[in-house]
Amino acid sequence: MMTDFDKLIQSGSEDQSELALNKGIRTLMDQQLRHELDKELKSHLHQAGSSSQAVVRKMFPIKWLSIAASFVVLAIATFWWLNQAPSVSPQQYAMADVIKHPGLTKGQENPDAKRAEAITAFNAQNWQAAATAWSAADLKAEESRYYLALSYFYAGSYANANTQFVTLTSANSVYSQEVKWFYGLSLILNGEKDRGNALLATIKKDEWHYQEAQSLLSK
Known part of the structure; x- marks a missing residue:
């Protein structure tokens, strides 16, 4: 095709x-x-x-x-x-734990008028007046020495506080757990960090302020 x-x-x-x-x-x-x-x-x-x-x-x-x-x-x-993150300093711990006196004696009751005056000043956070009143109370009583120590402690007079705290370090003291904490802080704030840490290290797991003590010891 x-x-x-x-x-x-x-x-x-x-x-x-x-x-x-x-x-x-x-x-x-x-x-x-x-x-x-x-x-x-x-x-x-x-x-x-x-x-x-x-x-x-x-x-x-x-x-x-x-x-x-x-x-x-x-x-x-x-x-x-x-x-x-900010950590809590010994000074902050000290003022975060302002104790109130319950009005009753931890141990034997003492109806002394000076004691009543001291309790009133202490609970009003008038530390100098409380220290003066507790100094005039019966210092043979652990309660008087303990609250006198705390009055000095809160007033920032750590050396005077330590003089009283050291008399309360017996294991038989009714304030033994509180003293370990406050005395340890007071030593640190007085420039005796090693002694203070050594005392805080004796606070046991089931005792008052164990966690706070561990926090300070870890610094």
Whole structure:
């Protein structure tokens, strides 16, 4: 079967032959051009796909590294914050524990008028007046020496407080647990940190202010 191109070639017309030749050439060139364009397009698409996969593969480790770095920064910030958190000083402990006299003697009752005066001044936190009143009371009684020591302690007269506290260090004293704590603080605040810490270290787990003593000892 003859194509239009063959028919035109076989015809005797020169113009028709030239026209057929030009048409055939254009047809071949169009086919070749489409083939080349198709090939080039597929090549670009393949390269783009490979590049995208490479970018995705690169992004995964970057993502995990970023998350890990965030956790490290958070851990460092938390550690810094914990170490920057304010700790309680011996002075703060001293004034946070202002004792109130219950009005009754811890031990034997003593109806002395000087004692009543001393209790009133002590509970009013008039430390100098309380110290004066307790000094005039019966100092043979542990209660008088204990509250006299506390009056000096709260007034900031730690040396005088220690003079009284040391008389109450017997294990048989009804104030033994309280004295360990207050005497230990008073020694530290008087510049005798080693002695104070040694006394605080004797406070047992089931005794008064054990946790607070451990907090001070850890500094």
